[in-house]
Amino acid sequence: MLTLIFALVLSLIVIVLGIVAVQHPKVSVAIIAAGVVSLFASVMYLLLAAPDVAMTEAAIGSGLSTIIFFYVLNKIRRQDG
Amino acid sequence: MNNIQLEWITMAAGIALVFIGLWGILTQKSILKIIVGFSLFDTGTHVILVSIGYIKNRTAPILDEAVDASQAASQVVDPVPQALVLTAIVIGLGITALMLSFALQLKKKNQSLEISNLKDLKW
Amino acid sequence: MVKKIIILVVLLVLAMMFWNMFSGIPVQNVLPEVSEYYAKNEPAEVGAANLVTAVVVTYRGLDTLGEVSILFLSAAIVGLLLGFQSKTEKRKLRKTSELLLTAAKILTPVIVMLGVYVFINGHLTPGGGFQGGAIIAAALVLALMADPLRKISHGFISFVESTSGFIFVFIGILEIFLAGGFLDNSILPLGEFGAILSAGAIPIIYSFIGLKVGAELSSIVSNMQEAQNITEYE
Numbered sequence: 001m002l003t004l005i006f007a008l009v010l011s012l013i014v015i016v017l018g019i020v021a022v023q024h025p026k027v028s029v030a031i032i033a034a035g036v037v038s039l040f041a042s043v044m045y046l047l048l049a050a051p052d053v054a055m056t057e058a059a060i061g062s063g064l065s066t067i068i069f070f071y072v073l074n075k076i077r078r079q080d081g
Numbered sequence: 082m083n084n085i086q087l088e089w090i091t092m093a094a095g096i097a098l099v100f101i102g103l104w105g106i107l108t109q110k111s112i113l114k115i116i117v118g119f120s121l122f123d124t125g126t127h128v129i130l131v132s133i134g135y136i137k138n139r140t141a142p143i144l145d146e147a148v149d150a151s152q153a154a155s156q157v158v159d160p161v162p163q164a165l166v167l168t169a170i171v172i173g174l175g176i177t178a179l180m181l182s183f184a185l186q187l188k189k190k191n192q193s194l195e196i197s198n199l200k201d202l203k204w
Numbered sequence: 205m206v207k208k209i210i211i212l213v214v215l216l217v218l219a220m221m222f223w224n225m226f227s228g229i230p231v232q233n234v235l236p237e238v239s240e241y242y243a244k245n246e247p248a249e250v251g252a253a254n255l256v257t258a259v260v261v262t263y264r265g266l267d268t269l270g271e272v273s274i275l276f277l278s279a280a281i282v283g284l285l286l287g288f289q290s291k292t293e294k295r296k297l298r299k300t301s302e303l304l305l306t307a308a309k310i311l312t313p314v315i316v317m318l319g320v321y322v323f324i325n326g327h328l329t330p331g332g333g334f335q336g337g338a339i340i341a342a343a344l345v346l347a348l349m350a351d352p353l354r355k356i357s358h359g360f361i362s363f364v365e366s367t368s369g370f371i372f373v374f375i376g377i378l379e380i381f382l383a384g385g386f387l388d389n390s391i392l393p394l395g396e397f398g399a400i401l402s403a404g405a406i407p408i409i410y411s412f413i414g415l416k417v418g419a420e421l422s423s424i425v426s427n428m429q430e431a432q433n434i435t436e437y438e
Binding site: 086092096100103104107108133136137141142143144145150151153154157159160161163164165167168170171172174175176178179182183185186189 | 207208211212215218219222226229231232233234235236238239240242243244246247253254255256259260264267268271274275278279281282285286288289290329330332334338397417421424431
């Protein structure tokens with residue numbers, strides 16, 4: 001019962017942050033929201049008894065992907081002046 | 082209330098993420114937000130795949146003191162979707178890095194990142 | 205505005221089609237047949253304690269080969285495209301703070317050691333080559349954040365990557381001649397279940413996969429850092 005309530009709270013947070021990630025006008029907020037969605041999805045993988053997948057998603061989706069987005073955003077903003 | 086399974090809740094979250102990602106790809110104007118929408122779509126697909134393989138009251142597919150090697154077939158969840166999702170996550174990162182380098186080249190050639198300015202292939 | 209309403213209607217129709225498909229999946233109580241075969245015969249045939257590692261490296265080894273080639277291709281194309289960026293605009297940067305410099309000097313070797321531990325023990329605990337490679341690339345990100353002017357030698361990274369990929373395919377082809385088929389792991393003895401030198405050739409194969417993935421992700425990150433054109437400190 002407790003795991004069901006926990007899963008429900010995680011799913012609600014993931015859906016709300018996903019809507020923020022596509023609708024917010026600033027790009028940097030959208031990138032950080034996508035990184036946090038990936039982090040909560042990693043916790044959901046642990047509830048679904050998949051520790052390998054949780055480790056991979058936390059290291060790649062929430063770490064390296066956000067960093068690469070910010071490198072590109074920085075270079076684009078520099079070119080604008 | 083006692084009949085709601087865990088995998089239905091996570092599958093619903095995965096399907097919602099897929100549709101939010103699709104909405105982002107179809108309606109946003111800036112290329113960086115389209116790529117963010119693609120990344121959300123990818124994450125949602127992986128959540129759906131892993132939650133199909135879940136069986137109630139069973140544990141992770143690692144054989145140590147908790148799970149005996151001779152009774153493994155009745156105590157572990159399905160290991161095949163987890164193996165497929167493992168490689169899919171790494172490939173998703175590679176494709177996102179590719180798309181971002183293409184976005185940098187587009188910015189250098191056209192000086193703008195709005196897709197309404199890219200009219201090369203329009204009739 | 206009309207365009208958004210049309211897109212919303214199309215997505216709702218797609219959602220209804222998905223709903224019909226997903227509401228027909230029954231609640232499962234037993235493993236499917238293929239997974240039951242893997243779970244029953246894996247301790248005797250392969251001998252790894254981590255079932256997911258056995259499936260990724262041995263039973264579905266061809267998928268891992270395809271994944272490794274896709275990652276190589278994307279790292280190569282990123283390196284090519286970022287080389288076309290103009291190198292004419294230079295930038296100056298403020299020196300990073302003392303806190304970040306000291307912490308990076310202490311933490312970077314520890315994180316690399318954690319990554320190596322994760323891929324050496326891939327057949328006993330959750331982990332493996334892909335996770336270990338991502339952790340090594342994250343250590344490189346920390347080192348680049350602390351000192352953006354550090355030159356990463358591209359020759360060394362490409363040497364590690366190409367040698368690891370070559371040895372991985374070479375071991376696979378060797379196993380066609382000496383054992384059951386491509387990437388069957390019986391060329392080394394299966395050993396005692398749960399020890400670190402068990403499961404045949406799986407520790408060796410996964411270590412080389414971990415080094416290859418780590419080198420490719422590090423090359424993507426260092427190409428992106430060099431495209432920023434930082435030349436000197438203020």
